[in-house]
Amino acid sequence: MKEFKEISTRLKIAKNKIKKENNDGSNAASLGKALKISTELVASVAVGATIGFILDNWFDTTPLLTICFFFIGVAAGIMNVFKSAKRMQNK
C-alpha cells in the first residue's frame, strides 16, 4: 500500500512536469501565430492590388479597378486576421 502511494505521488509530479513543458512549447507557438498573422494582412493587400492591376490592363480603366481592388484586398486581409484570431480563441 505504501509503495502504491509513492508511485501515485510520483505520477502526479511527472504529470505536472509534462503540463509545464507543454506550456513552454506554446510560447514558441504563439510567436509563430504572430508571424503568421502579420504576413496574412499584407499578402491579401498585395493579391488584391495585383488582381486589380491585371483587370485594369484588360478593360483599359487604368487607375480605377486597382484602387477598388486594393481596398477590397485590405478588407480581405482584415478578415483573414479576424478569422485566425477567432480560430485561436476557439482553441
Place this chain on the structure above:
Amino acid sequence: MSLNPMHQFEVYKIGPEINLGGINLSFTNASLFMIISSFLILSLLFFGTKKKSLVPSKIQLITEMSYTFVAKMINDTAGSSAKSFFPFIFTLFMFVLFCNMVGMLPYSFTVTSHIIVTFALAAIVFIGVTIIGFIKHGFKYLELFVPKGVPVVLLPLIVIIEIISYLSRPVSLSVRLFANMMAGHTMLKVFGGFVISLGLLGGWLPLSFSVALTGLEILVAFLQAYVFAILTCIYLNDALNLHH
C-alpha cells in the same frame, strides 16, 4: 565582395550547363543544398529506424519525436480524417526544417531564402488542397466562398473578398518563409561585416549581437517550418470539413 550582405544568396551553376527544350536545367548550388538536406533527412530516418530498440538511442529518439510531433499537429489541427495526408505533411515539414537548418551552417546556402522555392512549395499545397476539396465535396466546395447569414445585398462584395482571401494563401505562405529566412541571413551578414570593419577595438559588441542573432535565427528556422506545416494542416482541414 565578402562585405556585400546579398552575396550569399547568389545562385551559380556547378558543372556543365544543361538546356532541355529552352529550359535551363543546370545543376546549381541551390540544387546541391536541396539534395544535401534530402539526403540528411533520409539518413536520419534510415539510421533512426534501423535498430528498433525498446529503449531508444539518441538518433531513434529524434526520429520518433519528429514523427509524434507531426502526427500530433495533424490530429490537433486537421482532425483524424487528415491522417492519410501524414506522409505529405511530414515530408514538407522535414524538408523545410532541414533546408532552414542546413542554411544556418557557415558557408552554406539557404534554399528557402529564394521565393521561387518557397512559392513552388506553397503552390503545391494550394493546388493540392483545392483539388482535394473539389474531389471530396464536388461543386459544393464553392460554398467556402459564401459564408452563412450574410444579407443578399452584401453577398457579391463578400464573395469577392473571400476569393481574394483564398488566393492570398499561397502568397502569404511563401512570402512568410522567404522573407524571414532572407531577412535573418542578411542581418547576420551585416553584423558580421560590422565586426570586421570596427576591428579589434569596437568589434566585440556586434560580435555578441551576432551570437544572439544566431540563436534567434535557429528558433526562426524551426518556427517557420512549423508554421508552414501547421498552415497546410489548417488548409487541409478547411478542404476536408467544409463547415467547422
